[in-house]
Amino acid sequence: MGMEGIGARVARKEDKRFITGKGKYTDDMVVPGMRHAHFVRSPHAHAKIKGIDTSAAEKMPGVIGILNGAQLTEDAIGNIICGWMIHSKDGSPMNMGVWRPLAQDTVRYVGDAVAVVIADTKAQARDAAEAVVVDYEPLPVVTSAVEALKTGAPQLHENAPGNLIYDWEIGDAAATDAAIAAAAHVTEMKIINNRLVPNPMEPRAALGVYDEGEDHYTLWTTSQNPHVARLVLSAFYNVAPENKLRVIAPDVGGGFGSKIYIYPEEIVCLWASKRTGVPVKWNCDRTEAFLTDAHGRDHVSTIKMAFDADNRITGFKVDTIANLGAYMSLFSSSVPTYLYATLLSGQYNIPAIHANVRTVYTNTVPVDAYRGAGRPEATYLLERVMETAARELGVSPAELRRTNFIREFPHQTPVIMCYDAGDYDASMSAAMKAADYDGFAARKAEAKGRGKLRGIGMSCYIEACGIAPSAAVGSLGAGVGLWESAEVRVNAVGTVEVLTGSHSHGQGHETTFAQLVAERFGVGIDSVSIVHGDTDKVQMGMGTYGSRSGAVGMSAVVKALDKVEAKAKKIAAHLMEADESDIVIENGELKVAGTDKSVPWFQMALAAYTAHNLPEGMEPGLKEGAFYDPSNFTFPAGCYICEVEVDPDTGVTEIVQFVAADDFGKIINPMIVEGQVHGGLAQGIGQALLEGTHYDPETGQLLTASYMDYTMPRADNLPSFKVSTTETACPGNPLGIKGCGEAGAIGSPPALINAITDAIGNNDLTMPATSERVWAAIRAAQ
Amino acid sequence: MYQTNYHRASSVEDAVKLASANDEAKYLSGGQTLLPTMKQRLAAPSDLVDLRHVGEMKGISVNGGKIRIGAATPHVEVATSAEIAAACPGLAHLAAHIGDPHVRHMGTIGGSIANNDPAADYPAGLLALNATIVTNSRSISADDFFTGMFDTALEEGELIVAVEITAPAKSGYAKFPNPASRYALTGVFVARHGDGSVRVAVTGAGADGVFRHAGMEQALASNFSADALDGVTVDDSDLMADIHASSAYRANLVKVMAKRAVAAAG
């Protein structure tokens, strides 16, 4: 691998600027004449807008303009759309309600933007926003998806009767029902997957600049996918034509999914810049982020798993109600369908699966993909029910899983997915060994002596990464293709630039993508620059989400590297009068195999650009591009084991051990992979133990809109993780990569809840397992 | 934050004068409550009178069992003072568990008790320790000072100068932090005084702020041990219920924390 090649544990190149505060984020951008936006937001969860009076606000100091939905409509700015069409089981298309970037007639959640004030300073914009008088007529409110489906519930959108967006199904209902009817044992559960607020460290921001002379627009924004933003802003929102719009996502401080979408504020800043004639910047504060960033999860499911007399799973039936909030966000429809129900086979042979999913409008902020997106929800159902079934059947949870593991690949599940490779026994054995699973009974007895309830829980997850191929997702309703592009430019001095459509907002691409070049050409990673996040620099790309940068983005880089390598060898062969097939690249040199003849890498590069002596007919220069469209998803999988001690007096859970054994396929940089797993585990543990999102059911106010009330995981909530990897290469892409960005968040919640329920002897426990819930569950079990 | 005028007071007299010059003036101590509230535009004082440079309001002295803590003394000094650790270990423990290091280096005892947040730690300590709150114009006993949630006996413009405590025979504090804010979801301070009397004060749990629990005080006066609390019931009808905890759970915590506080007091 070399010092910096594939598999090397090199420190992240980008960390120096991040750690020393030298990163450049959207809010750091300053352009001449720039002014500031503050949004007037609805304090009501549901209300008619009867009038907006801006007369007093307009006279306030520094105010440049106050814009509202009527002007937006005047300028023919489009509705915000959901880009993935789902059809109900009766064949009808999903009921997408109208979402205006500035609400015009009705507001549907607390925080819905109704107007924007542009002023010389941020404080002036805020002062004037307070002076805007909006006349609201409050309407009845519903925040729970289950309640919203009931007759008589407040209705959100005219075209979605009963608040139903779609009623979708997958799998074979008859076969699944028959399996349940014939089963030797059926485990039934009702499971809630709690709603989460994403909380990236950097809140969202946008800076819209309209250049009248050029009739050109620039948008700096906190985006995980600037090209998708440009496409949507142009093709659907009618803000600017694509050739006149540059979208730049500079350093971005985390996204976790919440920065995939194009939000009202970005549309409005860009549009307002033209309308008012000044560059417009907006940066949200933390409570605004709580109120307006797309939330995650929020499912209520009832499930039945059927077993035969040999403890083999014969059927799995799932009925899910998913809350999508007040409007359909960009990919919201795909999350509780194709990103969720297609994973319901887990690591197991399940002959019959049926899932029914109803998605519902409520007076809450829109819900969309959040780290894991659908896959944590599926894994949580499966792994809770497997552990619970094992307890009911009186077999060890590990044994029940082993009995049902898939062992032959490729494996076609009954829910679309075809798993290409995996070794689930290997990760389970590795995890059990690291956790000293067999020694648990002694540890439990010892803890009992200290008055603590000790429990152990397991979770074997599978996820699907690198959503693909384009034709397949297109046939399932996706409005975009899911490939990636790359360009490799070798400069005349041999240094290299890699342009990629994958955006890095914490993942470490500037290091790992450079490692691919180091591996291939022997060029040090400091001589390789990764260029991303600017639609004027990178031709096209689909961005970063769904753990796709490795499996898809790097594969595109590899394809471009292949082309560069082929041309470089031709040039070297010509320079050394050797045969092209004899050229090998080693230690930064192009050598003729078996001889002492060589040309240094930089000299070959220089030759490409001087073009004094190139092979007959060869174009000068050394720059190649590639688009890569994968042939399948990738399927990372693993086994997590969590051990807890519960204080029976208070219900407080302490995680005393957490083991993760993951199969991510080929690993480019183990340190970065470990970091991704650590972060994912922290988020998964946050969901399982700490993070509860509370909307007041009567008023629709978000009661957990700051860190005083919303519990983020902190270092002292977490143990020192024991992480390791096993490896089965992914046959579907050139590097054999599967992806590691979401696994931790997907696999950990059931492991933790299984451990607590084991400790307290009560399977009925809802996330987040707050100390009060655990305390109450202990008492209920007594 | 709205516009405000900043004044740096040099003495107690100066502070009171500066504050009285303007109806909408407020004292600024550590700013750990006031500044976030201003940033959220929930408070809009026209003038801020900064107390952090008033020498007579700062520092700790312990003389023959008489403890005096200046109102502008940050939590970290109480937490790390060897004299406090010796004279009243429960109080040092309490101060060490307020917020995080940043908050402990900025937040002050005077600001904390003037604010009387129902989930703040100091009110429980001062009530159980039978402290005296010394202001620019009078001395107020803790029993009279804490008058309800975010409410105190302070008059308009009255300035807390110091807190005085007689070192107890034993003291212990047990805090169950709110997992989000890390304020007290329930905190119980137990003090056994030189005359044998016991005071038990509870913060975080009361529907109307910090309170004393008579049943536990009686039980502990006759037998100062955790077991003595086994038979005591905590009525949940006057306790707080919110998204963080029901009153029944808080009632349980009051008892569990009281036992732990007694155990800590030794």
Ligand SMILES: Cc1cc2nc3c(=O)[nH]c(=O)nc-3n(C[C@H](O)[C@H](O)[C@H](O)COP(=O)(O)OP(=O)(O)OC[C@H]3O[C@@H](n4cnc5c(N)ncnc54)[C@H](O)[C@@H]3O)c2cc1C
């Ligand atoms: C993140 C965070 C976590 C926290 N966690 C905890 C916790 O766990 N437990 C806890 O108890 N507290 C906690 N606090 C509060 C903190 O401990 C401070 O004690 C508290 O904010 C008030 O003290 P201050 O010195 O900051 O007062 P300021 O914020 O300056 O003032 C608060 C109020 O008191 C008034 N005031 C201040 N000094 C005087 C005086 N001498 N006389 C009269 N009036 C006065 C002010 O005018 C103002 O109205 C936390 C705060 C933060 C920001």
